[in-house]
Amino acid sequence: MSFSPHLLKGQKALVTGASSGIGEAIARSLASAGASVAVNYHSEAEEAQKIVADIKAAGTEAIALGADVSKEDEVKAMFGQAIEEFGTIDILVNNAGLQKDSPLVDMTLDHWNLVIGINLTGQFLCAREAAKEFMRRGVQPHISSAAGKIICMSSVHEVIPWAGHVNYAASKGGINMMMRSIAQELAPHRIRVNSIAPGAIKTPINKSAWDTSEAEAKLLKLIPYGRVGEVEDIAKTAVWLASDDSDYVNGATLFVDGGMTLYPGFATGG
Numbered sequence: 174m175s176f177s178p179h180l181l182k183g184q185k186a187l188v189t190g191a192s193s194g195i196g197e198a199i200a201r202s203l204a205s206a207g208a209s210v211a212v213n214y215h216s217e218a219e220e221a222q223k224i225v226a227d228i229k230a231a232g233t234e235a236i237a238l239g240a241d242v243s244k245e246d247e248v249k250a251m252f253g254q255a256i257e258e259f260g261t262i263d264i265l266v267n268n269a270g271l272q273k274d275s276p277l278v279d280m281t282l283d284h285w286n287l288v289i290g291i292n293l294t295g296q297f298l299c300a301r302e303a304a305k306e307f308m309r310r311g312v313q314p315h316i317s318s319a320a321g322k323i324i325c326m327s328s329v330h331e332v333i334p335w336a337g338h339v340n341y342a343a344s345k346g347g348i349n350m351m352m353r354s355i356a357q358e359l360a361p362h363r364i365r366v367n368s369i370a371p372g373a374i375k376t377p378i379n380k381s382a383w384d385t386s387e388a389e390a391k392l393l394k395l396i397p398y399g400r401v402g403e404v405e406d407i408a409k410t411a412v413w414l415a416s417d418d419s420d421y422v423n424g425a426t427l428f429v430d431g432g433m434t435l436y437p438g439f440a441t442g443g
């Protein structure tokens with residue numbers, strides 16, 4: 174993937190959960206569009222360092238920052254480090270997330286709290302720290318028309334119920350109202366807040382759903398467009414949402430799902 178290196182020139186981005194999958198692709202893409210990038214990781218320090226080394230080798234500023242996004246003190250320290258290193262932050266990609274699946278009756282409170290804590294509370298904590306910095310600095314017209322951009326990684330499961338995954342679906346449903354409420358609150362400060370809701374994208378989080386031909390064939394029944402998504406599909410959308418090309422887009426959820434939310438079961442009349 175290549176972008177104009179001028180698209181995000183001079184902008185500073187922080188991507189959470191950027192040591193693999195969608196977050197890694199977004200970090201690499203924002204960098205190739207000219208942004209300095211803080212690559213947040215939780216347990217995969219080596220992977221994060223490798224991504225940082227690649228970005229730097231291509232001539233763009235990058236740092237790796239370890240933090241558990243569900244921990245308030247770690248999130249505050251991470252933003253402190255990023256701002257100290259880069260001077261400010263212009264773009265937050267709230268991407269970190271995980272699944273802990275089980276039928277409702279077997280779901281432990283720990284697994285409920287873990288998923289809500291990382292997928293939803295983690296996005297709140299990071300959005301709050303980013304917003305403080307955007308409001309402190311305000312708009313710098315030579316950098317961007319907006320004082321800051323927040324991109325929340327949601328999922329088609331913010332609207333599609335998902336049996337056996339109630340903690341995950343609830344976290345993504347929560348992101349919908351959190352994102353729109355923050356967008357409403359921060360718009361007068363010229364801060365844009367949007368979500369990307371991916372369908373099925375090939376990453377470690379859902380490997381068992383696409384890594385055999387039988388599994389992939391089953392998955393494709395849910396995707397009218399006839400292919401499983403790639404991380405680049407999401408990264409391109411994130412770069413656009415981070416850039417001034419989307420300057421009038423605020424409080425929106427972009428479904429990037431090959432039509433998964435088009436109720437494919439009804440395609441032949443239901």
Ligand code: NAD
Nearest residue numbers: 190193194195215241242268269270328371373374376378
């Ligand atoms: P992934 O497992 O590769 O990425 C998740 C990342 O989050 C990992 O790098 C992981 O280390 C990080 N992470 C987990 N807990 C963390 C914590 N406490 N603090 C900081 N980082 C933490 O999977 P992915 O598919 O790239 O997922 C990225 C996001 O996209 C998630 O929010 C996921 O819900 C969302 N999503 C993915 C798909 C898909 O089909 N892959 C579909 C819809 C939504």
